[in-house]
Amino acid sequence: MWLSKFKELKLCLKAGRVTLPYPLAPGETMKGFRGRPVLNGDLCLGCGACAAVCPPRTIFVIDEQDTRTIQVDYSRCTYCARCEEVCPVGSITLNNEFELATTNKNDMKLSATLSMAKCKNCGTPFTTQRMLAKLTDDYYPEWMQVKVDPPEWFSICPDCRKKLEASRLKGGSKIV
Amino acid sequence: MSTGHELLNQIETKFPGAVKVDSVTERVAFLSVCDEQLVALADFLANQMNARFVMEIGTDKRPVNQKYELSYIFCLDQEGFEISLKVMVDENKLEVPSITPVIPGAGWAEREVYDMLGIVAVNHPDPRRLVLADDWPEDLFPMRKDFEHDNRPPAAEVKKIMKEPDGNATVVSVGPFFPTLEEPAYFRLFVEGEKVVGCDYRGFFSHRGIEKLADKVLDYNQVPFMAERICGICGFVHSCSYCQAVEMAAEIEVPARARYIRTIMLELERIHSHLLWIGLAGHIIGFDTVLMQSWRVREPVMWLCEQITGNRKTYGMNLVGGVRRDIPEDLHPKILETLDKIESESRTIIDAIIKDKPLLMRLQGVGTLSREDGRKLCVVGPTARASGLETDIRVKYPYAAYGELDMKAAFQTGGDVLARTLVRAEELFTAIDLVRQALQKMPEGPIMAEFSDIPPYREGISLIEAPRGESLHYVLTGPDNRPYRWSVRAPTYAQLQAIPDMLSRSTVADFPLIVASIDPCFSCTERVETVDRSSHTIKTYRREELLQQLQNKYRGGERS
Numbered sequence: 001m002w003l004s005k006f007k008e009l010k011l012c013l014k015a016g017r018v019t020l021p022y023p024l025a026p027g028e029t030m031k032g033f034r035g036r037p038v039l040n041g042d043l044c045l046g047c048g049a050c051a052a053v054c055p056p057r058t059i060f061v062i063d064e065q066d067t068r069t070i071q072v073d074y075s076r077c078t079y080c081a082r083c084e085e086v087c088p089v090g091s092i093t094l095n096n097e098f099e100l101a102t103t104n105k106n107d108m109k110l111s112a113t114l115s116m117a118k119c120k121n122c123g124t125p126f127t128t129q130r131m132l133a134k135l136t137d138d139y140y141p142e143w144m145q146v147k148v149d150p151p152e153w154f155s156i157c158p159d160c161r162k163k164l165e166a167s168r169l170k171g172g173s174k175i176v
Numbered sequence: 177m178s179t180g181h182e183l184l185n186q187i188e189t190k191f192p193g194a195v196k197v198d199s200v201t202e203r204v205a206f207l208s209v210c211d212e213q214l215v216a217l218a219d220f221l222a223n224q225m226n227a228r229f230v231m232e233i234g235t236d237k238r239p240v241n242q243k244y245e246l247s248y249i250f251c252l253d254q255e256g257f258e259i260s261l262k263v264m265v266d267e268n269k270l271e272v273p274s275i276t277p278v279i280p281g282a283g284w285a286e287r288e289v290y291d292m293l294g295i296v297a298v299n300h301p302d303p304r305r306l307v308l309a310d311d312w313p314e315d316l317f318p319m320r321k322d323f324e325h326d327n328r329p330p331a332a333e334v335k336k337i338m339k340e341p342d343g344n345a346t347v348v349s350v351g352p353f354f355p356t357l358e359e360p361a362y363f364r365l366f367v368e369g370e371k372v373v374g375c376d377y378r379g380f381f382s383h384r385g386i387e388k389l390a391d392k393v394l395d396y397n398q399v400p401f402m403a404e405r406i407c408g409i410c411g412f413v414h415s416c417s418y419c420q421a422v423e424m425a426a427e428i429e430v431p432a433r434a435r436y437i438r439t440i441m442l443e444l445e446r447i448h449s450h451l452l453w454i455g456l457a458g459h460i461i462g463f464d465t466v467l468m469q470s471w472r473v474r475e476p477v478m479w480l481c482e483q484i485t486g487n488r489k490t491y492g493m494n495l496v497g498g499v500r501r502d503i504p505e506d507l508h509p510k511i512l513e514t515l516d517k518i519e520s521e522s523r524t525i526i527d528a529i530i531k532d533k534p535l536l537m538r539l540q541g542v543g544t545l546s547r548e549d550g551r552k553l554c555v556v557g558p559t560a561r562a563s564g565l566e567t568d569i570r571v572k573y574p575y576a577a578y579g580e581l582d583m584k585a586a587f588q589t590g591g592d593v594l595a596r597t598l599v600r601a602e603e604l605f606t607a608i609d610l611v612r613q614a615l616q617k618m619p620e621g622p623i624m625a626e627f628s629d630i631p632p633y634r635e636g637i638s639l640i641e642a643p644r645g646e647s648l649h650y651v652l653t654g655p656d657n658r659p660y661r662w663s664v665r666a667p668t669y670a671q672l673q674a675i676p677d678m679l680s681r682s683t684v685a686d687f688p689l690i691v692a693s694i695d696p697c698f699s700c701t702e703r704v705e706t707v708d709r710s711s712h713t714i715k716t717y718r719r720e721e722l723l724q725q726l727q728n729k730y731r732g733g734e735r736s
């Protein structure tokens with residue numbers, strides 16, 4: 001018995017002190033750590049892909065008259081980084097901060113507000129201007145070098161497109 | 177001839193025309209049976225074919241075919257074969273004969289089905305409520321499809337359902353916050369002097385209805401993140417098991433590299449889970465050196481997981497079809513180095529435990545569960561293996577990459593707390609070895625399968641050997657990009673039933689250690705979201721079946 005106790009003592013002494021000095025010294029995180037979400041409003045397209053995949057459903061797409069707001073309430077965030085994974089432009093990312101305690105719940109809200117593009121036909125806002133611009137850019141990439149006007153239906157809302165297409169099939173005017 | 181066909185032939189000879197075969201593969205048979213034949217067939221499977229009852233899952237299929245469906249899942253462990261017996265219950269009848277009289281381990285499952293769907297198990301020896309709160313209204317059944325996930329009914333009258341002791345035993349209450357595991361669980365021990373003569377159990381205090389959320393709100397790829405939060409220790413088990421169930425239902429072939437990565441993560445999880453348990457067991461018996469040292473050794477595994485997945489717990493790695501992050505080549509040396517260090521340090525600790533006589537005296541002969549009782553009570557995982565039952569899902573029903581790796585299940589015959597400790601110690605080293613093998617054999621290639629839509633109304637069953645035992649996930653796919661039904665049975669659900677048996681020869685002082693020796697995870701059993709307590713607290717396990725067993729045994733019910 002004494003021998004085993006002696007061995008245990010040796011084990012403890014050999015290990016020494018392992019407690020980290022945190023919080024006196026900063027806590028380190030590994031590369032690739034999934035911490036606080038940040039939203040870059042300059043990049044966000046307002047596509048809503050992040051809101052669709054977020055497991056706790058804590059990203060909201062709020063459509064108002066002429067604007068769309070993407071709001072992330074990360075008080076409920078699970079730090080899964082699915083939003084980062086699906087975002088087409090890298091506007092939502094998770095950084096390595098983990099000390100997120102706050103006394104004000106609103107500190108945990110991020111938002112980006114974007115202007116909406118209106119349907120040329122009926123005037124209803126149907127997507128964000130940035131989204132439309134990106135589609136237009138992607139449709140006529142720079143390497144084509146010739147500036148061509150985007151097809152007219154780009155700026156028509158899906159509802160009107162359906163109606164116009166139906167009337168075209170019936171022999172009405174054609175949309176380009 | 178395959179096991180499946182042989183078995184079906186036997187059933188057909190014994191019960192001509194009783195069973196309709198819905199589908200059968202190498203590994204699993206889905207059978208339909210009418211309710212009159214159910215008890216006889218269950219009896220035949222469990223008591224003659226040696227099948228182990230795993231779980232009963234109730235589904236409200238009324239929107240599709242005006243019926244409720246009950247699936248009774250059995251496992252033939254020797255052959256590695258799963259059987260699902262399906263019984264249709266008419267929406268106006270709401271009754272099915274109880275199989276608990278022939279399979280005591282089914283008691284909790286049948287009570288849960290009543291709570292959730294309102295289907296009565298006729299002849300159930302103890303038809304008390306199991307899962308729902310004591311003040312839940314009588315006539316509301318939350319897993320019915322017409323019950324909304326955010327419905328909050330007003331509280332009804334509180335019913336007292338706990339049992340009173342027979343004779344003049346004294347009641348000792350432990351809980352509702354379990355003292356050593358710091359989790360909600362309420363045991364009523366009936367004691368005569370120092371001796372425990374019986375007990376009753378009430379759990380499910382943290383039942384929060386995640387299964388409901390999955391069939392009303394979340395989609396296929398959101399569920400893994402919630403599944404992961406069922407357990408604060410072995411979360412990867414649950415997300416992986418859920419994904420495997422969907423993959424089986426949708427016949428998605430997971431790329432080999434993803435299967436290896438899953439295996440590595442599962443084994444890393446087992447390493448840190450077992451080290452955590454060893455520390456905890458030390459703590460409970462007042463030997464805190466073990467706690468300090470094994471948790472110290474465990475820490476590098478957590479860091480390693482953080483490096484691989486982006487977090488020390490809740491890895492968020494699994495999606496249906498594969499995994500999200502690769503384990504790059506340049507991490508391999510670091511992983512191997514950490515494993516070497518853990519291996520040598522754990523050996524020192526385990527040597528110290530095994531040679532410490534006073535410690536051995538505290539563990540030996542405590543909470544003994546015989547092989548036969550273990551089999552009857554359907555225990556799983558290290559608890560079963562410590563009683564000499566060779567059940568290891570990794571060997572018998574290989575999943576992920578286990579079929580391609582070389583492993584032997586650890587097992588002991590003592591059946592006591594010491595045996596359970598030794599099994600876990602050995603498994604720790606097996607796990608280290610498995611990670612090494614997997615790293616070496618891991619093929620190149622994609623980590624996510626390509627697939628189109630998941631077809632509706634297909635069933636998938638996935639078993640995983642979690643650190644605490646076998647974990648079952650059942651998925652019935654649905655039409656709106658989400659499971660129609662997702663059901664989870666965590667390992668503690670099975671283990672807790674064995675507690676009365678282990679307690680029956682013990683004293684009050686041994687009670688915390690015995691309960692801890694099954695490595696219980698109360699909250700998992702309740703399928704709740706537990707707080708991530710990986711760094712500083714205790715594991716939790718599930719407990720559903722305990723009630724049933726306790727009552728059978730100690731409340732004058734039939735003891736099997």
Ligand code: SF4
Nearest residue numbers: 054077078080081083
């Ligand atoms: S990290 Fe996950 S939980 Fe958090 S906002 Fe992004 S998708 Fe939602």
Ligand code: SF4
Nearest residue numbers: 044045047048050087
């Ligand atoms: S953050 Fe990314 S995914 Fe979310 S709306 Fe903006 S562009 Fe789309």
